[in-house]
Amino acid sequence: MIAGSKILIVDDNPEIVDILADFFTLNGCDIYKASTGHEALEVLDTRDVEVAILDVRLPDMNGISLLDTIKVSRPTIAVIIVTGYYDPNFVVDAMKKGASDFLLKPLEFDKLMLVMMRVLRERELLIEKENILHNLEDKKKIEVLNRELQKKIKELTTMYHISNKFNSLNMYDDVYEKIVHMVGEILDVRSCGYYVADSADKELILYTGYSKYDGVVLESGQKIAMTDDFFRETLALKRHVVKDNKIYLPLVIKGECIGFIMAETRMNGSGNKRSLESDAFFLKLIADKASTQIENRMLYESLFEGILHTLKSLIIAINRRDLYTEGHCKRVTEMSLELGERMGINGYEMDVIRVVGPVHDLGKIGIPDSILLKPSKLTEQEYAIMKGHSIYGEEIMSRFEILSTEAKIIRHHHERYDGRGYPDHLSGEDIPLCSRIIAICDTYDAMVTDRPYRKASTMEDIRIEIMRCEGSQFDPLPAKNFTDMIRDDYGTGV
Numbered sequence: 001m002i003a004g005s006k007i008l009i010v011d012d013n014p015e016i017v018d019i020l021a022d023f024f025t026l027n028g029c030d031i032y033k034a035s036t037g038h039e040a041l042e043v044l045d046t047r048d049v050e051v052a053i054l055d056v057r058l059p060d061m062n063g064i065s066l067l068d069t070i071k072v073s074r075p076t077i078a079v080i081i082v083t084g085y086y087d088p089n090f091v092v093d094a095m096k097k098g099a100s101d102f103l104l105k106p107l108e109f110d111k112l113m114l115v116m117m118r119v120l121r122e123r124e125l126l127i128e129k130e131n132i133l134h135n136l137e138d139k140k141k142i143e144v145l146n147r148e149l150q151k152k153i154k155e156l157t158t159m160y161h162i163s164n165k166f167n168s169l170n171m172y173d174d175v176y177e178k179i180v181h182m183v184g185e186i187l188d189v190r191s192c193g194y195y196v197a198d199s200a201d202k203e204l205i206l207y208t209g210y211s212k213y214d215g216v217v218l219e220s221g222q223k224i225a226m227t228d229d230f231f232r233e234t235l236a237l238k239r240h241v242v243k244d245n246k247i248y249l250p251l252v253i254k255g256e257c258i259g260f261i262m263a264e265t266r267m268n269g270s271g272n273k274r275s276l277e278s279d280a281f282f283l284k285l286i287a288d289k290a291s292t293q294i295e296n297r298m299l300y301e302s303l304f305e306g307i308l309h310t311l312k313s314l315i316i317a318i319n320r321r322d323l324y325t326e327g328h329c330k331r332v333t334e335m336s337l338e339l340g341e342r343m344g345i346n347g348y349e350m351d352v353i354r355v356v357g358p359v360h361d362l363g364k365i366g367i368p369d370s371i372l373l374k375p376s377k378l379t380e381q382e383y384a385i386m387k388g389h390s391i392y393g394e395e396i397m398s399r400f401e402i403l404s405t406e407a408k409i410i411r412h413h414h415e416r417y418d419g420r421g422y423p424d425h426l427s428g429e430d431i432p433l434c435s436r437i438i439a440i441c442d443t444y445d446a447m448v449t450d451r452p453y454r455k456a457s458t459m460e461d462i463r464i465e466i467m468r469c470e471g472s473q474f475d476p477l478p479a480k481n482f483t484d485m486i487r488d489d490y491g492t493g494v
Contacts, residue, residue: 002116003028006048010040010066011055011082016105020053023109037061044070049077051119056083056090064094071098076126078119082107088164095156111288122152158186158282166289175297176259177208179290183263184210186286187279190264193218194251197259199231204248204260234260240280249283253291253298261287300402307400311359314396318365328445333357335441335485336434342481345433352434356409360438363393363410387422390414413438418472428475436475440466440482443473459486 002024009020012035021031032047034040037058043049052070056063067079081094084105091102100119103112129145165182169175176194183192193209203225209218230248234241234257240249245265250257263279315329336353364372367389371382378386390411397407412426412435419427421439447457447465457465463486470479 002113002120004030005116005120006030006032006050008032008034008040008043008047008049008052010034010037010052010058010063012036012057012059013055016055020107023112027113035059037063037066040066041069044074044077049074050123051078051080051116053080053082056081064090064097067094067099068097076123076130078123078126080115080119086167091160095160101156125149125152159285161186162282162285162289166293169293174208175290175293179261179286180208180210182286183261183283184212187263187282189279191218192261192263195224195248195260195262197231197257202226202228202231204262207259240283247280247283249280249287251287251290253294258294261290304402307403308355311362311397314362314365315359318361328449329358329361331445332360332438332441335444336437339437339441339478339482339485340434342485343437343478345437349434352406352409353437355403356406356413356434357438359393359397360410360413360442361389361393362396363389363391365396366392387414391423408432409434409438411435413442415439416473417475421473431475437478440474440478444482462486 005024007024007029009017009024009031011017011020014035017033017035021033024031032043032049034043035058037060040052040054044052054063054066058066063081063083067081070077070079075098078100079098081099081102082105083090083102086104094102100122101115103115125145125148129142129149162182165178165186169178180192180194183189191209191211194207195204196207197204203223206218206220206222206224208220209222211218230241230243233239234248234250240247242248247263249261249263251259251261261283263283265279333353334357336357337350340350340353367386371378371385374382390413394407394411397403397410409432411423412431415421415424415426415431415435416439417428417431417436419425444462444466447462448459450456463483466474466479466483466486470476
């Protein structure tokens with residue numbers, strides 16, 4: 001496929017140069033090496049190079065500058081830029097200057113092989129164009145070649161858009177829905193969907209679908225019957241299948257197929273073999289990036305669950321010291337979630353409350369028993385020590401970098417809307433919204449619960465007190481919504 005190609009590798013890291021040289025040598029290529037830009041230019045002066053693989057950062061010049069020099073004097077050399085970091089502006093600049101592709105380290109050999117095959121085909125077109133331009137014999141050939149080059153540019157642009165859309169995903173997006181919408185928007189298909197495989201019943205079950213046309217209806221749960229050959233070919237060989245003008249591509253995670261991406265050919269009936277294969281190429285790219293995204297999420301969620309397990313172990317330790325804390329944290333979490341839902345806060349903030357609520361008093365592990373378990377009212381000095389629990393909680397939580405947002409919520413859940421709370425005297429919307437929500441529910445639970453030094457307040461007294469504190473202790477919006485919760489018999493039976 002690439003045997004016989006003459007490849008120049010330019011990188012100041014000898015290990016990377018040797019690894020790439022070994023890989024291409026095994027594939028029958030002739031290899032030239034350089035560790036600086038000037039060495040690379042010397043090789044180009046004496047050798048017939050077809051493909052140059054350039055690192056962006058070289059000791060004596062920038063990889064983009066070297067690309068520019070190569071393209072001016074040797075426009076038919078295909079240039080692949082390699083870097084260890086992703087910068088969209090850098091990619092656009094490289095493509096404008098004639099780069100054939102842009103790869104991120106560490107390099108994956110299967111993807112590198114695909115890129116090499118494509119850029120060698122592209123180089124053939126460039127050579128043909130140069131020959132035609134020199135001879136000026138056939139304008140029609142120039143027009144055809146220009147159309148081919150435009151297709152290549154469109155292909156690169158599509159690949160860039162796919163990468164950009166995946167880079168913009170956050171942890172709370174539904175990856176499968178995003179995949180389907182991405183396929184629909186980028187490939188301009190008639191319809192597309194993500195299906196879960198039921199190999200036992202030989203069926204595909206639609207998880208989510210997308211269509212640009214009124215005549216196509218895709219509803220979750222729809223089933224498609226498939227043959228044994230379909231499952232054997234896709235599951236065993238992990239490759240796409242074309243059936244009834246639809247492409248089915250398996251989505252593979254750690255060697256296992258977890259579902260299928262389906263794309264139906266365009267409405268104009270141009271679903272010939274060439275267009276189907278083109279769509280299959282981009283579907284494969286989307287599937288590969290989706291697989292990486294899902295694997296990363298699985299790793300993140302595993303790490304997240306491990307951290308929460310550790311934090312909950314600390315809470316268990318507190319509960320054994322103070323039985324009030326366990327029921328209190330659970331009740332505050334449930335109330336905060338109901339209040340958040342009533343207020344219409346977004347899904348991310350609801351997830352933050354789910355994490356923070358059960359551990360919002362985590363810092364009490366640093367409070368002495370003589371104060372935490374004191375049956376009577378605390379003295380001013382003791383109360384000052386007790387107020388430190390929000391800081392202790394943040395300190396414990398912030399040791400886990402992925403919980404930095406949640407750590408701030410814990411720190412500020414005793415701030416007041418008028419700025420007279422603790423520990424930082426924040427006011428108004430400077431206090432995180434989740435902290436403002438938890439603060440009301442925290443106060444409510446303290447007032448509605450019997451304590452050794454006082455009896456619980458009545459529901460009516462609590463409602464009046466919360467209304468009185470709107471704009472001073474509490475944010476008026478969640479306070480108003482909370483009193484509505486009480487009015488709607490939230491506290492019945494307490």
